[in-house]
Amino acid sequence: MKAAVQNYQDRMRRVLDHIDRHLDGDLDLDGLSAVAAFSKFHFHRQFSATFGLSVHRYVQLARMKRASHQLAYMDALDVTDVAMDADYDAPDAFARAFRQRFGQSPSSFRKSPDWEPWLAALGPLDNARSKLMQKTFTTDDVTIRDVQPTKVAIMEHRGDPATLPATIQRFIAWRKAAHLHPSTSPTFNVWRSERRPASPADYSVDLCVGTAQAIVANGEEIKAGEIPGGRCAVLRVVGYTDNLEPAALYLYRNWLPASGEEARDFPIYCQRLSFFPEVPEHETVADVFLPLK
Known part of the structure; x- marks a missing residue:
């Protein structure tokens, strides 16, 4: 059956x-x-x-x-x-x-x-x-990778997740003006809260683009920062990457307790490798990183 x-x-x-x-x-x-x-x-x-x-x-x-x-x-x-x-x-x-x-x-x-x-x-x-479209992950899907530090420009989103698309739109417009195309400058999301916190006002995520060049804000609130290097558990998600919470929960709830590893003091984050509508939604790809000690 x-x-x-x-x-x-x-x-x-x-x-x-x-x-x-x-x-x-x-x-x-x-x-x-x-x-x-x-x-x-x-x-x-x-x-x-x-x-x-x-x-x-x-x-x-x-x-x-x-x-x-x-x-x-x-x-x-x-x-x-x-x-x-x-x-x-x-x-x-x-x-x-x-x-x-x-x-x-x-x-x-x-x-x-x-x-x-x-x-x-x-x-x-x-x-x-x-x-x-719910993903079923196994330990074979998780790899441990030594990640190099990456300098990034950051646009912070703080507040109701329903307003996140507007922040994404501003972020895309800013990086276009800065000539930081996704094909040459990697895209990251750093999650600093749960996807659905008890209060929508507590939702927090950083939209980041990898760049070592001097940052010109062009009227936006852009900060310079770094995604630190070190060991990370990495879980690749292919298809329908709007919601990566199931991947993050698998790493925290299933993989981490059984691995004997300990999480490092940096938030879980993702790197987006392909984007809708440039590719069909089921072909979008994102890597989810859990920093390890």
Whole structure:
């Protein structure tokens, strides 16, 4: 029975990966049911029963999520390009759908995103993915690595995690102006609080970019700092790296007590190696580092 359930989940996960990989293509029920090797006469009900929303709505939300990221973080794409990527033939049809979903026009969202309704609108998509995208880690997934110290520029986020996307947007704009591209300057997040503290005001994370050059703040509150060198337990996460809490919890709750190691006096952190929407979400990669004595 357990093997059968696992097989069923693998087939459904294959569909989600296929959708992410082919957001620009024709994602009809016949094609998606064939990917899962399910009957096309039952697949839409199986999908809804598993994920809590229809195939059509899932695809729409996935396309709208990518479109919103392109608008907020990729200035080189104009609204027409984003509309075409989202499978809309005309910008006005895309604008109506975008406003209906997020409460803002695409142009308004690009200038000043309102992230709270954005998070609420994409909640069903994130909930659907979390049902089958939970990672199962083993000790074989963890390596111990000697890490070299890295000088970083830091933009601190302090306060409600719902406002984190706005800080990320400012951080990306600043590093673009500073010519610190992710391909040449590594990206780190240093977690200084739990992901969901008792009070949202206590949420704390540092957004960091590796650089040894002099920092020009350009109006932002940017600090110079360092991610210290030393031994670290490293756990790589591939796919859907928005929420790395399960990886961090595995290191703390499962790996560390059984390893005989002790944690060093520096917060757990991650290095983001690839980014959505530059790659499909299931291909994003992040390494989670637990500093050790």
